[in-house]
Amino acid sequence: MxxxxxxxxxxxxxxxxxxxxxxxxxxxxxxxxxxxxxxxxxxxxxxxxxxxxxxxxxxxxxxxxxxxxxxRQLSRVEVDNLFQVRGALEALAVTLALPALHQAPSTLVALQRDLDAAVEQGDMNRFSQLNGRFHRLFRDTADNALLSDTLTRLSNSLYWLQFRVLVGRSDVFDTNRQHREVTECVVANDEGGARAAMLRHVENARKLIQSLPDDHFARPQPRKDRSRITD
CATH class of the missing domain: 1.10.10.10 (Winged helix-like DNA-binding domain superfamily/Winged helix DNA-binding domain)
Known part of the structure; x- marks a missing residue:
């Protein structure tokens, strides 16, 4: 052992x-x-x-x-596949965490206040750290170990691409709009609105990564021909 x-x-x-x-x-x-x-x-x-x-x-x-x-280097197709799964799981985390966060929203509200301040100050490093804490808050509050572990692994795969997006890209700050929408919906106990805002947030992150040059991505592997069945 x-x-x-x-x-x-x-x-x-x-x-x-x-x-x-x-x-x-x-x-x-x-x-x-x-x-x-x-x-x-x-x-x-x-x-x-x-x-x-x-x-x-x-x-x-x-x-x-x-x-x-x-x-590991991801292809563009792998990035899209990853974000499809990530979006569904981030929305599930919102659903599972919302009752507890609605009842006690102070941590989320304070975190949103810090995110807003980071945007105001143009502090990309701080904003990136707070964005990670924002997502982890929902994962942790959801109290589902499998969900949290899976989302962590998906995030790990994207670390380098996310770093490249953060270099000289002030449009990353625009994603804070969805942070604010999620927070407002949680405070209002609006599960549907919070899920939709989280899905928009994840989709915006996907678009930012896909806007990177081709040399940031692996070449897609040729698909195997599954139409033939061998004995």
Whole structure:
């Protein structure tokens, strides 16, 4: 059985790798080696290997035969597929969290106030951090571990693309309009309105990512011919 210290070390490595992708220090297609991160982070090779395995399962990294582990790069089609699922699950999180947040809205209202301030100040880093907290609030309040874990994995896959969107793109601040709509609907106990606003918010995020140049995306893989049935 894995002990607590070992789990903690693996989580530390996974967090360091995730942050490096989130901030653009590791880029899609970049090959990662166990030796490099063992030396850089001062941890065991087995901890790095396990962190690679976990982040591959989460969709942040990918492993290819003869090439090793690398930061995953999504195709445009994969991005659209991911956002279809993410939108449905974010709307479900709103439905599950709304009763509790309506009864005690102070945390959500304060978070929205901070988002508005970040937009006023043009503070993109702060806005990005608060956007993450906004979505996590609904996931956590929904109290559904499977929903939260799935949304976290979907978000992990998008970290680098989201970072590229944030670079020099003031139109990201426009997405705060849907934050405000969601918040207002939750306070008013309007589930339908809150779900619709969240879906619009996720769709706007998809459009921003799809507006990036083609070299940010992997080439789509040819579809396998499923029309033939072999014995």
């Amino acid at each position: 894995e002990d607590t210290d070992s789990r903690s070390t693996v989580e530390t490595v996974a967090d360091a790798l995730t942050e490096a992708v989130r901030t653009g220090r590791l880029v899609p297609g970049q090959r990662l080696t166990e030796n490099e991160f063992t030396n850089r982070l001062g941890v065991s090779r087995s901890s790095v290997r396990e962190a690679f395995r976990r982040l591959t399962a989460d969709g942040l990294l990918m492993a290819e035969p003869h090439r090793g582990v690398m930061v």
